[in-house]
Amino acid sequence: MKILKDHSLQAYNTFGLDAKAKQFAAIKSARTISTFLKGNKEALFILGGGSNMLLTNNIEALVLKNEIKGIEIIREFKNQVHVAVGGGENWHQFVLWAIRKKLGGIENLSLIPGTVGASPIQNIGAYGVELKDVFVKLEAIDLSTGKKKVYFKNDCQFGYRDSIFKKKLKGKVLISKVVFRLSKNPKINVSYGAIQSILKEKKIKKPSIKNVSDAVIQIRSSKLPDPKVLGNAGSFFKNPEISKRKFKNLQQQFPNIVFYDLPSGKVKIPAGWLIEQCGWKGKKIGNTGSHAQQALVIVNYGNATGSEIKAHAERVIESVKNKFNIALTPEVNII
Numbered sequence: 115m116k117i118l119k120d121h122s123l124q125a126y127n128t129f130g131l132d133a134k135a136k137q138f139a140a141i142k143s144a145r146t147i148s149t150f151l152k153g154n155k156e157a158l159f160i161l162g163g164g165s166n167m168l169l170t171n172n173i174e175a176l177v178l179k180n181e182i183k184g185i186e187i188i189r190e191f192k193n194q195v196h197v198a199v200g201g202g203e204n205w206h207q208f209v210l211w212a213i214r215k216k217l218g219g220i221e222n223l224s225l226i227p228g229t230v231g232a233s234p235i236q237n238i239g240a241y242g243v244e245l246k247d248v249f250v251k252l253e254a255i256d257l258s259t260g261k262k263k264v265y266f267k268n269d270c271q272f273g274y275r276d277s278i279f280k281k282k283l284k285g286k287v288l289i290s291k292v293v294f295r296l297s298k299n300p301k302i303n304v305s306y307g308a309i310q311s312i313l314k315e316k317k318i319k320k321p322s323i324k325n326v327s328d329a330v331i332q333i334r335s336s337k338l339p340d341p342k343v344l345g346n347a348g349s350f351f352k353n354p355e356i357s358k359r360k361f362k363n364l365q366q367q368f369p370n371i372v373f374y375d376l377p378s379g380k381v382k383i384p385a386g387w388l389i390e391q392c393g394w395k396g397k398k399i400g401n402t403g404s405h406a407q408q409a410l411v412i413v414n415y416g417n418a419t420g421s422e423i424k425a426h427a428e429r430v431i432e433s434v435k436n437k438f439n440i441a442l443t444p445e446v447n448i449i
């Protein structure tokens with residue numbers, strides 16, 4: 115394992131922030147890292163695609179960049195297959211692989227940046243599908259012992275952009291492999307109006323998983339800034355979930371409030387709407403600001419520091435709290 119010193123992370127995070135890793139190593143296999151960890155005393159930090167983190171400082175730990183590759187069908191059933199994927203595989207490339215093999219279940223998650231190994235951490239989701247819907251199990255390496263552990267769905271405590279890997283196991287394991295259940299006879303999920311509109315426009319009556327993926331790619335490309343052009347980490351905040359009582363009170367004050375009733379009895383309010391109502395949409399302060407098309411996305415206009423972006427996020431949180439008495443929580447990992 116080659117260890118580099120004072121290595122810039124600018125090319126490894128989608129905000130494009132020039133933080134440095136005191137030490138940096140790319141991990142190509144689970145076995146190498148297991149062996150290394152058995153004698154290790156260094157503090158460690160796991161890096162995937164850097165698309166869900168805000169680096170506010172240099173990283174004093176040894177940064178391990180997950181580059182464990184491989185996609186393999188490990189079990190085949192009548193209607194489905196189990197696919198084992200290396201944690202360092204690019205998520206979207208895996209989606210495209212599944213589409214080429216005509217295996218359905220993840221087409222709605224097209225174009226989400228990052229690695230397969232990070233996908234269970236916040237139970238990635240988009241357009242009516244979440245990772246947990248296709249998850250079977252994962253293999254992780256305990257960073258303190260180097261031993262392999264297996265986590266099944268029930269162990270992972272999946273929730274909305276949440277899992278045990280964001281809580282009790284945060285920073286404690288490296289996810290080296292994930293096993294997914296994909297369908298040979300996919301049920302198409304076009305519950306989102308935007309997907310339906312594109313399919314209608316293209317006069318597609320019986321959409322394939324490829325058609326759905328193409329529609330999702332089209333919508334995402336038109337709505338979200340491309341990190342290669344404008345640094346960002348996608349949605350910066352989670353959509354808050356509040357009690358029905360609190361919602362009714364708010365609705366009296368703000369009759370146009372946008373909301374979704376949840377099966378839990380709570381009410382979800384789009385964070386983007388709240389931020390927009392506070393006047394942040396398209397507002398630029400110094401090198402950072404809230405994106406003009408999607409207020410939920412905070413962008414780096416070029417030379418922002420992580421601290422500047424964090425300060426902007428704090429301004430947004432404060433104004434939403436003052437206006438709506440709702441505390442926004444970041445979806446992005448602030449490091």
Ligand SMILES: Cc1cc2nc3c(=O)[nH]c(=O)nc-3n(C[C@H](O)[C@H](O)[C@H](O)COP(=O)(O)OP(=O)(O)OC[C@H]3O[C@@H](n4cnc5c(N)ncnc54)[C@H](O)[C@@H]3O)c2cc1C
Binds near residue numbers: 235287348
């Ligand atoms: C333009 C854009 C759009 C996005 N859209 C969506 C969306 O629609 N839905 C959605 O859910 N997310 C979305 N995201 C967020 C992001 O893509 C996901 O959270 C993704 O899973 C992060 O993967 P990553 O490899 O980049 O993780 P990183 O940013 O590298 O890491 C995130 C956290 O996980 C830890 N980590 C990473 N890999 C591992 C591992 N193998 N083992 C243990 N810990 C690890 C890191 O230490 C860090 O704390 C978007 C981001 C961008 C930039």
